[in-house]
Amino acid sequence: MDDISTGILFSLLILLLVISGYFSGSETGMMALNRYKLRHLANQGHRGAKRVEKLLSRPDRLIGLILIGNNLVNILASAIATILGMRLYGDMGVAIATGALTLVVLVFSEVTPKTLAALYPERVSYTSSVLLQILMKLLYPLVWFVNGITNGFLLLLGLKVDNVHDGKLSSDELRTVVNEAGGLIPRRHQDMLLSILDLENVTVEDLMVPRNEIAGINVNDDWKSIVRQLSHSAHGRIVLYRDNIDEVVGMLRVREAYRLMMDKNDFSKENLLRAADEVYFIPEGTPLNVQLLKFQRNKQRIGLIVDEYGDIQGLITLEDILEEIVGEFTTSISPTLAEEITPQNDGSLLIEGSANIRDLNKSLNWVLPTDGPRTLNGLILEHLEDIPENRVSIRVAGYKMEIMEISDNMIKLVRVLPSRLKKTG
Known part of the structure; x- marks a missing residue:
């Protein structure tokens, strides 16, 4: 190293910092990718997506490759920085080089490239996958050796690398995907998809x-x-x-x-x-x-x-x-929920006792219990444990209700007061 000029060492240090930033950004970009969008593009024949999908098929090897490259580069950069520090500042140069290199690596080789990769994961990943694919072939023996040791250690802990999540979504996870689709899927279509998912419940x-x-x-x-x-x-x-x-x-x-x-x-x-x-x-x-x-x-x-x-x-x-x-068909003969609810000037609602509780919750954003009776009449009778003979005011699941009409042992009409309506609206 003594024969190498200070200018060349500075150039090598800058190059190593750039390479370190490349590995850091590639790691974040690969991990931040939308796997379902990636799979879709790969199925459509996108070359970059195919390369990335192949690399991600064994994430342990990909991470091993990136970390091997990143650590080798950072260690070499640390050695060069130490030499430069000693040349410029003597014994104090070691401490100065350590502090300066830590700040530079943190800003330019870690935070900046990782932030950029997190914002634009497709661009970073598809571009970097070209070089990563080549490096994987060249360094495969070393990657295989390091992963073998790592996987063996994980095996001792009772963990198997082969038990990788297959990427399938549960119903609840799929609901979240549909809800967060935003403007990509019209609200009406989102409601239909969610309704299909709810059929099993x-x-x-x-x-x-x-x-x-x-x-x-x-x-x-x-x-x-x-x-x-x-x-x-x-x-x-x-x-x-x-x-x-x-x-x-x-x-x-x-x-x-x-x-x-x-x-x-x-x-x-x-x-x-x-x-x-x-x-x-x-x-x-x-x-x-x-x-x-x-x-x-x-x-x-x-x-x-x-x-x-x-x-x-x-x-x-x-x-x-x-x-x-x-949603309801216009040709339906049975009464719709809108026909069973009559808004009042004071903010209360007149609701027929035959109204379905699930429909009320869905339409009015209420939280009436659905694990028992299916109609408002049944819910109130279960709460009272008797058939009232006159008008009665009660509170069911936090909703203040007034029984308005009773006929044939059934509650025909109920008035829901606005006190709870304001809280749930």
Whole structure:
């Protein structure tokens, strides 16, 4: 080193600091990459993305290569800085060189390149991957040796390098990705994607038409009554039963009944029963994502939900599940949530007791409990443990409610006061 001029040593030191910055920036850029965007670009044939993806397939080797290079460069830079310090300042030069080099390395070889790489990881990674790929081939024996020692030490600690996370996202992680997509995905599409993810957490009972609201015809009624019910039906399909809804005999398409009406000779109770389709039963507790696939597989659009004893609990259609994903259809016959809520001038809300709790939470950003009854009427009755005879003011889950109307052992209308509405809004 004594034969090398001070100018050349300064040049070598600057070059080593640049190389150190290259390794530092490359490490941060590689680790800061969006792996899903990288995979997408690699599948599209992007050369830089392919190189980076190959290097990241074994992150232990990549990190080993970068750290070997960075440490070798930094140690060599420290030696040169010490020589320069002693030449310029004598024995005090060692301390001066150490302090000055630490500051320079920190600013120009660590913080600056790493910050730049964190801001522009794609540009840094795709460019640096060219040289890193070459270095990996040249220094592979050394990298393999160092990684062998490191992996052996990790193995003693009970850790296996091969057990690398495969990059698959859980449902909750996928929700976070969708929520943070921002303007990349329209809000409406984000809501639909989140609704699809939520299907596995919702069962058919949460969306079903309750047993007492199922449109059906008792085939044991007199013929004129049956014809009148068919003529005034607002539904596309009607349940046919004998005396009790649990004694279902078929699911009749109303248009098929109209076809029979056109031919008076064929229009009879026997032919009506013969034209009815076989009933499709659904066990209670079936998640919506499972039932959606079952509807598709069995080529069905409507089913009756039964409990463990075979009793009818409700009815659900394919459209009900699709509405859970895309929102309510304008052609829906059943009342919408907007029709069940009437805002008042004082800020309170008049809500029908049949309103679904999940829909209220979703639409109004409330936090009413959903692990029990599914309607507001059921929630209040569970809270009171009795059917009130007069108007009663109560507080349920922090929401102040006033029962306004009771009929047929059911709470028909509830007024929710604005005290809690302001807190949740």
